[in-house]
Amino acid sequence: MCDMCSPKQVVAITSCKGCLKDMCRRHFNDHREKLFKDLQNVFDLHDNLLQELQLTTNRASKSSDSNNxxxxxxxxxxxxxxxxxxxxxxxxxxxxxxxxxxxxKAEYDQLKKKVDEITKELKDQQESESFVETDIDHWMKQLKQLKADLNRPSKVDxxxxxxxxxxxxxxxxxxxxxxxxxxxxxxxxxxxxxxxxxxxxxxxxxx
Known part of the structure; x- marks a missing residue:
């Protein structure tokens, strides 16, 4: 019997596998029409979501132009x-x-200054002829030391x-x-x- 016609006793001609109800022809046609409307609602929601997604995607692609x-x-x-x-x-x-x-440079400038001092002293002593053996030994010692300083490797070497x-x-x-x-x-x-x-x-x- 048709579940939709109850309590009337109307013979059911088919059943719906979705809602599991037995229906007569009239109620079956009404039921199918409602299902088609429900399906259209699904399509409408689908189309709305797709459109909103497209708009959001377009805005996101242009987000680099925003003030922030x-x-x-x-x-x-x-x-x-x-x-x-x-x-x-x-x-x-x-x-x-x-x-x-x-x-x-600073080291060489200092050596040059010492050599110049010795040079002046040598010339003065040579002109005055007042130097003795100890003076010569002293000058030789100074010059050898300056030469050693000149040839000494630097710390960075x-x-x-x-x-x-x-x-x-x-x-x-x-x-x-x-x-x-x-x-x-x-x-x-x-x-x-x-x-x-x-x-x-x-x-x-x-x-």
Whole structure:
């Protein structure tokens, strides 16, 4: 009997495998019509979701043009310029240290000054003819010592300086974080990493 006609006793001609009800022809036709309307509702929801997804995707693809994104791009460019400037400055300081360490100009200037003093003394004594054996021995000793000083290897030759470069973690030196990430922080740039990561040290060690 038709479950939809109850309590009337109407012969059922078929049954629905979805709702498991027995139906007469009239109720079966009504039931199928309702199912078609329900299916149309599914299509409508499907089309609406697809359209909304497309709009959202289009907006997301243009998110780089938003004011917030442009502000972040500007900060990144500023950080990049500052980093390049700091690296260049550190490299120049290291070069200056190398030049200072390997230069013996001050040492040679001091030797030249001592030689000039001996030269003047020799000429004065030669003109006055007042020198004796002890003077000659003294001058010879001084000149030999100055020659030894001139030929003595520098400290950088016997114990070369070593370049020490602090490693930089490029994966963390700059990053973008937001309020919905695991740390719960607002968007920021790791500017403070710049000075920590850009340390170039040149040192010389002597025993």
């Amino acid at each position: 994104a442009l502000a972040l791009f500007k900060q990144i460019d500023e950080w990049k310029a500052k980093t390049i400037e700091r690296v260049s400055q550190a490299a120049n300081e290291a070069r200056a240290n190398v030049e200072r360490l390997f230069s013996r 016997t114990d070369p300086p070593v370049l020490q470069v602090q490693n930089i973690d490029w994966n963390t030196i700059i990053k973008i974080s937001s309020s919905y990430n695991e740390h719960g922080k607002h968007t920021n740039l790791a500017q403070n990493q710049l000075e920590k990561g850009m340390l170039y040290l040149l040192s010389i060690k002597y025993p």
